[in-house]
Amino acid sequence: MDISAPLTRPPDLYGRPRSDSFMQKLAAFSDHAVTRLTRRSTPPRRPPATEMPVIRKLVVATKHQEAEDVVSLRLAAPDGGTLPPWQPGAHIELHLPSGRKRQYSLCGDPADRYRYRIAVRRIANGAGGSAEVHDTLGDGVRVAVTGPRNAFPFAAEASILLIAGGIGITPILPMAREAARRGLDWRLVHTGRSRGSMPFAAELAELAAAAPGRV
Ligand SMILES: Cc1cc2nc3c(=O)[nH]c(=O)nc-3n(C[C@H](O)[C@H](O)[C@H](O)COP(=O)(O)OP(=O)(O)OC[C@H]3O[C@@H](n4cnc5c(N)ncnc54)[C@H](O)[C@@H]3O)c2cc1C
Known part of the structure; x- marks a missing residue:
């Protein structure tokens, strides 16, 4: 070489x-x-990273408290139209009203073409981006977004161990669902400082009930 x-x-x-x-x-x-x-003769297991597309304005459709210091936002097109497709591991970049730009993994259902879901942990001593999301992005607020872009594509191996810490569950949750959908042999470990700090506990419990022993 x-x-x-x-x-x-x-x-x-x-x-x-x-x-x-x-x-x-x-x-x-x-x-x-x-x-x-x-x-191998099969297609490459990691698809190439996708290009960052144009800036579009989305609107906050819903905002939920998912755990201590974690909110989720569902973002939609203002005209209710479809959004560009994405695959597990993809993220979008928010262009916040202050001018800050922050990246957030998509953690909803790729089959939902009308909503992107992100979840944001407030970093108390951070540079202010996560606090701005928590404090200023409420229902009906418009925000500029680029992406989705995928720098962390799902490697759909036959046997997979997914490990996530705290807010790191965001890209992993769609991967676990994709692994289940494809009938792969998958396991997911989610760790956190306390149960109350761990987002999506209810959704993970549903996944665990549907796939005993895997979560
Ligand atoms: C591809 C990508 C996806 C991301 N997805 C999410 C997400 O789903 N939810 C979420 O809450 N945050 C996510 N982040 C981090 C997010 O972009 C912001 O950095 C975070 O909200 C903190 O912003 P801040 O301005 O409050 O503080 P910052 O000053 O930006 O960061 C505060 C602290 O977080 C650390 N940090 C920043 N980015 C990362 C990262 N990717 N991994 C580990 N530590 C990091 C910084 O080193 C710093 O110590 C993602 C970052 C990237 C690059």
């Missing part, structure tokens, strides 16, 4: 170009090695 060849890597989680050339070459080498080791 010629690791000095020009490299085109997908942007990082924040959509920024990857600038570190050593890390790019290291990543290219590891991609090459993984491709060689896992070559």
Whole structure:
């Protein structure tokens, strides 16, 4: 493999170009090695990351308290139209009224083409983005959004262990549902400081009831 060849890597989680050339070459080498080791006749298990599309205005349709310090928002098109499709692992970027931009994983149902659901933990000593979501984005408020973009595509292996900590459940929940839908051999572990701090406990209990021993 010629690791000095020009490299085109997908942007990082924040959509920024990857600038570190050593890390790019290291990543290219590891991609090459993984491709060689896992070559198979079936399509690649990780689809390529999708491009960030245009900015669109969405409206907050509902806002729910999901756990201590965690709210979920359902975002819809102002005209009630369909939204671009997404796959588990995808996120959107909110352009908050202050000008801050923050990324949030989609944690609803990809089959629902009319609503995106996100869940946001308030970071008390953060830079203010999560607090702004909690304090200013209520029902009926419009917010600019880019995406969805997927930098964390679901690797649909036959046997999967999904592990999430706290708010990290957001991209994992749709993956667990997708694994169940595909009939894969999956397990999900969700950890947290306390039950009260863990979002989507009721939905996870439903998943557990439908798939005993997997959650
Ligand atoms: C692809 C992506 C998806 C995300 N999905 C969610 C989500 O579903 N729900 C949610 O509440 N937040 C999510 N985040 C984090 C979110 O974008 C904001 O960083 C968070 O709301 C805190 O913003 P802040 O301005 O309050 O504080 P910030 O100053 O932005 O962050 C506060 C603290 O959170 C840490 N942090 C920021 N991003 C991450 C990350 N991705 N993983 C671990 N720690 C991080 C920072 O290092 C800092 O210590 C995601 C981030 C990315 C890049």
